Amino acid sequence: MAHNSSSRRRPNILITGTPGTGKTTTSSALAEATQLRHINIGELVKEKKLHDGWDDTLECYIINEDLVCDELEDMMETGGNIVDHHGCDFFPERWFDRVVVLQTDNTVLYDRLSRRGYTGQKLTNNIECEIFQILLEEAKDSYPEDIVVALRSDSIEDISKNVEMMSNWISSWNPVV
Numbered sequence: 001m002a003h004n005s006s007s008r009r010r011p012n013i014l015i016t017g018t019p020g021t022g023k024t025t026t027s028s029a030l031a032e033a034t035q036l037r038h039i040n041i042g043e044l045v046k047e048k049k050l051h052d053g054w055d056d057t058l059e060c061y062i063i064n065e066d067l068v069c070d071e072l073e074d075m076m077e078t079g080g081n082i083v084d085h086h087g088c089d090f091f092p093e094r095w096f097d098r099v100v101v102l103q104t105d106n107t108v109l110y111d112r113l114s115r116r117g118y119t120g121q122k123l124t125n126n127i128e129c130e131i132f133q134i135l136l137e138e139a140k141d142s143y144p145e146d147i148v149v150a151l152r153s154d155s156i157e158d159i160s161k162n163v164e165m166m167s168n169w170i171s172s173w174n175p176v177v
Contacts, residue, residue: 008079010036011173012095013166016088016139017102018130020112022153026102027084029163034170037075041068041085059122065090088135089142097173099143100166101136102153 013036015023024040031038041063045051050068051061069092075081076095083091088099104112109130113123129135139148151162 007077008097008175010080011097011170012076012079012081012083013170014083014085014088014091014096014099014139015102016085016099017135017153018104018109019086019118019126020109020116021102021104021130022159023084023086023102026100026153026159026162027082029159030166030170031082033163033167036080036082036170039072039075039081039083041083044068044071057121058125063087086135087138089138091142093143096143097147098166098169099139099148100162101139101148101150102162103133103136103150104130104152105154106130108154 013030015027015030017023027038027040030036042061045061045063045068048067048071050064050071052064053062054060055062069090072081072083072091072095076092083096106127110123110127113126118126136148136150151165152158153162
């Protein structure tokens, strides 16, 4: 049965962007500031085995999108979640009240990913993903344009500013009745 956001008491936010743009840092800080629940999809997939094995080429788990959606359904209905993931096109559109795409300068991103041990194809793919704004396009294709916002995430200052802005948005959010 389809629900709209009116059954939610608190909003659901998706924080997406290329790996290295600061999704987890931003989501954790925002969860702390607002008492919303931070759901890191990567961690959840690992912890609950919501995958179809390991992809050697991309060096990551092959996410089983149906299992992930089943796992989250009830929590999302209730509201008050910050979902942190580098993809966004497989979540049901009705889940989110706000979709935030974090964007990072390519040089900054290159350094962050190198420090994480990304090399070769994995590094190149992610930098190209950012250059071509793949995640922003994906978000705009998957959700109503008026709930999608792109935020710069190059520095700790940017992250603090983004968290403050989103906290204000959350505290002024009212369920659509």
